[in-house]
Amino acid sequence: MLKIENLKKSFKDKIVLSNISFKIDRGEILALIGPNGVGKTTTLNCISHVVKKDNGKIFFNNEEFTENMKHQLAYVPEDRNIFQNLNGYDYKKIWSNLYPNWNENVFEKIAIKYNLDLNKKIEKYSQGLKTLFLVALAVSSNAEILLLDEPTQHLDPTIRVEIMKIMREYADNEKHVLVSSHEIFEIEEYADKIAIIKDGEVIYHDYIDHAKEKHRIIEAYQDTKTGTIIGLVGNNLLVKTDEDIGRYPKLNEIIIGYLNEKQEIKLF
Ligand SMILES: Nc1ncnc2c1ncn2[C@@H]1O[C@H](COP(=O)(O)OP(=O)(O)OP(=O)(O)O)[C@@H](O)[C@H]1O
Structure with missing residues (x-):
């Protein structure tokens, strides 16, 4: 179980997260919902240790989730920033070295299904294919925890559906999936639980x-x-x-x- 308890984060004197708490059991997808700028990305960044939380606890299977456990977590960030000049094979090499349980079979299946040209530089991919590629890397990591920030944003309906299917299959494979989204009409298609954030707090958290x-x-x-x-x-x-x-x-x-x-x- 991934359990977030009373997470707090401020940037200078601006309080962004004042009380974020929720939990995700094995096999579940939780959608973190809230308007723009409410702190969804900051929450994911704190959990993944991209930014340092000010306070609160993050537990994974009853153990504090520390920075040296990062290989148990894969993250698709919102900005989809990628290194310039690297092609699909370069990326795959980096990720497969980072994650000890890398699943080559899953990566190959996705690359074939979606016709991903791994010789091509990733910056040349369309937005949809770039997201799909980053999701492919993340789910091939076989990490216990998967974080995705607005994974279906700016994508056409066919790729959205594919990404939702991949997330669902990953969770069903006994993983813990946390997705931030403001696409409130599609959440039900893939998520089990919701946590609604307002004014820095989770104001409601439950199974759908x-x-x-x-x-x-x-x-x-x-x-x-x-x-x-x-x-x-x-x-x-x-x-x-x-x-x-x-x-x-x-x-x-x-x-x-x-x-x-x-x-x-x-x-x-
Ligand atoms: N590194 C930073 N330094 C200063 N302020 C920051 C930093 N990162 C985020 N913020 C601020 O924290 C607030 C929450 O931002 P965050 O990106 O977490 O929101 P969000 O809910 O993900 O929004 P969106 O849906 O637009 O992506 C915003 O006001 C943002 O400007």
Whole structure:
């Protein structure tokens, strides 16, 4: 299990993460959700030791996840920065040397399936193929933990679907997968759990199925006796309740409800 406890990070006097906590069991994909600039990348950077956390704990299988355990983690960062002048074979060589459990078979299968030209310099790949290539390296690492920052961003629908399939297969192979995303309509296609970040904190963290069971959408004028009003979803309200009222929400409505203010803002 990958467990993040009360992670904190500031840049100078700007508090970016004040309380990030969640856990991912073996075989699970957790989607970290939040608006732009909320700290999703910073969370992934802290877990992968790309930046130093200020406080909080990161555990992997009940042991503190330290920098010297980095070979147990593979990361596809958001900027998809690559070294210039290296071709696919060069990259594969670097990654296969970094990861003791490198799985050549997986890499070959992906390269063949997607027709990746490994003689070509990676900077010459299209954005979609570059992402696919970086995902191929990451999943061939066979690392216990896979982090992907906005893996489907700016990609056409066919490559998106392929990347979601690869992530799912990787998790199903007893791995721990953490994905940051603001593509709230596609999360359900691959993730088991969500963690919603707002104002530096995880404000809601649950299995998607449970989240749907625990909430209802009601009309704004409707009342709830024992439930908690979470936020506005269009003209309706998201409520956390056991009462049999309104209707069950879709995942995107749960996310919008948590991220929205409770008060409606009149624009006109
Ligand atoms: N190295 C840094 N130095 C200073 N500020 C930083 C640094 N890295 C991130 N930040 C700031 O931290 C905040 C969170 O950024 P982060 O990239 O983690 O958000 P995000 O949720 O991933 O956003 P996006 O969805 O746009 O990628 C932003 O205000 C950003 O400017």
